[in-house]
Amino acid sequence: MERVPDSSRITRSCILYVSEADLVAGNGFKRRLVRFRNASSLNGIVIVEKTQISDQYFPAVQKFIVLELGMTLLPVANQGEASQFIIQLVHEQSKDHTSNPFLHKKCSQLVEASILRTVQQIPGVGKTKALLLLQQFVSIHQLCNASVQDLELVVGQTIAQQIHAFFTQTK
Numbered sequence: 001m002e003r004v005p006d007s008s009r010i011t012r013s014c015i016l017y018v019s020e021a022d023l024v025a026g027n028g029f030k031r032r033l034v035r036f037r038n039a040s041s042l043n044g045i046v047i048v049e050k051t052q053i054s055d056q057y058f059p060a061v062q063k064f065i066v067l068e069l070g071m072t073l074l075p076v077a078n079q080g081e082a083s084q085f086i087i088q089l090v091h092e093q094s095k096d097h098t099s100n101p102f103l104h105k106k107c108s109q110l111v112e113a114s115i116l117r118t119v120q121q122i123p124g125v126g127k128t129k130a131l132l133l134l135q136q137f138v139s140i141h142q143l144c145n146a147s148v149q150d151l152e153l154v155v156g157q158t159i160a161q162q163i164h165a166f167f168t169q170t171k
Helices: 020-025 028-039 055-068 079-094 101-120 127-136 140-144 148-155 157-168
Strands: 002-004 013-018 043-049 072-076
Touching (some): 013 028, 013 079, 020 028, 028 043, 028 055, 043 055, 043 079, 055 072, 055 140, 055 157, 072 101, 101 127, 101 140, 127 148, 148 157
Parallel strands (some): 013 043
Antiparallel strands (some): 002 013
16 A cells, blocks of 8 residues: 655645555555554545456445545556546646636545545446435435435435445445
C-alpha cells in the first residue's frame, strides 16, 4: 500500500493506494488504513485496484473502507488509471479556486461520482437506482443503516431486500 501525500492545503486530503497484491496478500493493508485514519486529520481517499483476481475480495474491502472507516473508495482497473485520477485531482486542486467558484464544485463532483460508483457495486443497483438512493439517503452510512421498509419506498421490495442483505450479510 502506497501513500500519496496531500498536494493541496485547501482540501487536506491524502490518497492511499491498495494494489491487487495487497488485497491478495491478506489483511495487512487494513491495519495500515486504520492506523492512518486514527493518526491523521487528513481526509483519506482510498484507491483500490479492482481486477479479475482481486474482484472476489472487493465487496469486503468496500464495506470495510466505506462503512467501517468512513473513507472515500475509488475502484480502478490498474495503476495507470489510478495515476490518471491522481494527476487530475492534483491539477484541479492546484487551480485558483477564488477566481472561479465552479471549480470547487467540480472537485466535489469527483467525490460524488465515486460514491455513485460505490453504490452501483451493490447487486441489483444500476446508475438510476443508485441516484435515487443517494437522493433519499445522503450518505453511505445512512444507506447501510436503512430499513427494508425505507428502501422499499425508493427501489421496491425485491431490490430493497437485496440491498439490505448486502449490508447485513457477514462473510
